[in-house]
Each structure stands twice: as C-alpha cells, then as structure tokens.
Amino acid sequence: MKRSAIVLAGGHSNRFGQDKGLLELSGQPLVDHVLDGVSTVVDEVLLIVSSESQEKAYAHLKPRARVVVDKYKVQSPLVGALTGFENVHGEHSLLLPCDTPFISTRIATLLLELCVGKDAVIPRWPNTYTEPLQAAYCTESALNATHKALQDKRMSVHSVISYLEKVRYISTSALKQMDPQLTTFFNVNSPEDLRKAEGMLRHARNSVNSQKGDMPTPARDN
Numbered sequence: 001m002k003r004s005a006i007v008l009a010g011g012h013s014n015r016f017g018q019d020k021g022l023l024e025l026s027g028q029p030l031v032d033h034v035l036d037g038v039s040t041v042v043d044e045v046l047l048i049v050s051s052e053s054q055e056k057a058y059a060h061l062k063p064r065a066r067v068v069v070d071k072y073k074v075q076s077p078l079v080g081a082l083t084g085f086e087n088v089h090g091e092h093s094l095l096l097p098c099d100t101p102f103i104s105t106r107i108a109t110l111l112l113e114l115c116v117g118k119d120a121v122i123p124r125w126p127n128t129y130t131e132p133l134q135a136a137y138c139t140e141s142a143l144n145a146t147h148k149a150l151q152d153k154r155m156s157v158h159s160v161i162s163y164l165e166k167v168r169y170i171s172t173s174a175l176k177q178m179d180p181q182l183t184t185f186f187n188v189n190s191p192e193d194l195r196k197a198e199g200m201l202r203h204a205r206n207s208v209n210s211q212k213g214d215m216p217t218p219a220r221d222n
Contacts, residue, residue: 003092003093004042004046005042005044006046007031007034007035007045007097008081010075019054025194025197025201030098031058033102033103034097035064037102038094038103042090044089044090045066046065047065047098048070049069054069068083076155077097081142085137091140092138094136095142097134100186101188102183104179104184107179110170110175111170114168114170115138115168117166118167119165119166120168121135121169121170122169124171124172130158131172131185132158134184134185141165144163145160145164148163183200
C-alpha cells in the first residue's frame with residue numbers, strides 16, 4: 001500500500017456530551033462524511049479511538065476503515081497520530097480529524113502527490129496558522145518526529161512539524177482554486193456548527209438539483 005489516511009476520533013466533546021464523530025449530519029455520522037471524502041484517494045483508512053467501547057461504537061465502519069485503539073491512555077491528538085503512524089502500511093499518510101465533513105477529495109489528492117520526496121505537506125493560512133490535522137506526511141518521518149515530540153513532552157500536533165526537516169507549506173489561497181470557500185477546513189465544534197453544516201449540505205444539494213433541472217432534455221429519435 002502506498003497511501004493511507006489516519007482519522008482521529010479519540011476525543012470526547014463536552015459541548016455535545018457525546019462522541020463527536022458519531023454525531024449525525026444529514027442522517028449520517030460525521031466520520032462517515034470524512035471517509036466519503038478520502039476513500040477514493042487512499043489504499044487504507046485507519047480510525048484511531050481511545051477505548052474499546054469506542055472501538056465497538058465504530059464497528060459500523062468495517063470494512064471501510066480499520067479501527068485501532070490508542071496504545072497510550074492519554075487522550076491527545078498527538079497520541080492518536082502516533083498510534084496511526086505505527087499501524088498504517090502506506091508510505092505516505094493523510095492525518096485528519098473526524099469532524100471535518102466537507103473534506104475535499106481534490107485537495108487530499110494534491111497533498112499526497114506533493115508529499116513525495118518531502119516529510120510533510122501542510123496547508124498554511126495567510127496569518128501563518130497551519131493545518132497539521134489536515135496534512136500529508138511521510139509516514140516514517142512523521143513516526144520518528146512524533147516519538148521525539150512525546151519524549152520532549154510536547155503534546156501538540158503542531159510541535160511535530162519542528163522535528164521534520166523537509167516540510168512544504170501550501171497556501172490556503174492557492175487551495176481556493178479547488179475549494180473556493182475552503183469548506184474542507186470546516187470543523188463541527190458546536191451545535192451551531194452542526195446546524196450550519198446541515199444548511200451547507202442542503203444548499204449544495206439544491207444547487208445540484210437546480211443544475212440538473214437546467215439541463216436540456218435529450219431529443220428523441222423519431
């Protein structure tokens with residue numbers, strides 16, 4: 001396998017009072033929307049959870065994704081990333097959260113393509129903020145960097161970047177060519193976000209239906 005996706009679902013949302021990845025968006029768990037965005041891009045998907053009870057809760061994802069429980073009992077995206085990098089088979093890996101339902105397949109593909117010969121390809125906003133949880137990594141380099149960050153007790157995923165040598169940043173302004181509204185980075189962090197996401201989906205479906213209605217009816221042969 002050459003390409004993998006690691007989806008982090010180990011956290012518990014206090015705002016929702018439940019596992020965020022299982023929140024329903026348009027009748028489908030959030031995490032399923034993420035898998036829809038990357039399943040055609042990679043050869044395998046790993047879903048990283050923090051407990052055996054979570055593993056059972058995500059059993060519906062099989063065989064679309066392999067569910068793996070964190071090796072450490074510390075709930076942290078960095079620990080989830082480490083578990084993912086240790087268990088994937090791909091030379092390059094996408095690292096993703098479970099709460100971004102509008103993942104751009106085109107952007108995910110681009111990040112992986114640009115990662116060849118690099119340790120990581122990371123989107124960066126004009127204000128210099130980076131998106132390490134929607135980025136592509138050389139699996140081996142990222143695994144080593146994550147180990148070093150944990151050894152130094154640096155628990156932020158952002159800290160991993162400082163242990164990588166060949167990092168390519170790609171401007172979010174450039175990514176607008178593929179995703180004009182940059183909805184690929186939209187996170188569902190609150191009930192308000194969930195309602196907004198429902199509206200975004202309705203708008204997208206109405207646009208598709210409208211375009212279908214504008215298509216000319218094929219002429220019939222007499």
